[in-house]
Amino acid sequence: QQPVQSPQAVILREGEDAVINCSSSKALYSVHWYRQKHGEAPVFLMILLKGGEQKGHEKISASFNEKKQQSSLYLTASQLSYSGTYFCGTVGGNKLVFGAGTILRVKS
């Protein structure tokens, strides 16, 4: 079943922070995060494999709450290059499905 992402879209000014949430009605064993620029293929950002795990990549980090079946992606001090659509993905039975995506636009 497809995970649910929120918000659907967010507009930021450079330097502002954002949080994107991903939740599932099914038990989550891992959560993937990807970013897609317009007209391009999605690019892997990070994967969280354990409940309570947190990871960071430059100023982008994520957390995974296994009990609540949700994950959040944190973008701090956003840059213009952060603009794009962010997808969370979940794996069940070798099947990788994605949420509907969150459109992030960073303005100067």
Add this chain to the structure above:
Amino acid sequence: SQTIHQWPATLVQPVGSPLSLECTVEGTSNPNLYWYRQAAGRGLQLLFYSVGIGQISSEVPQNLSASRPQDRQFILSSKKLLLSDSGFYLCAWSSGPFEAFFGQGTRLTVV
């Protein structure tokens, strides 16, 4: 290092014509392979996935089919395209439940 090739990059086909999109992966063995479709401004819809040669799981019943004739080759086909088949088709591979890597995609327009 692993690479994934997907072609063609763009395709314009008339309604009712056949389709064949090919995806190959290099540098890994026994990958999980996926086909996704993305309508304009929309999310990634899983169409098919495969965990091994000849093993295809279909997610969306429609006029598309997939085949995996070799370990690192994944083919998406249709006998007769519909207007609704237009979209951005993405092939991806992963090693089990771990991160997926996408090909550059094929932008299909059915006219």
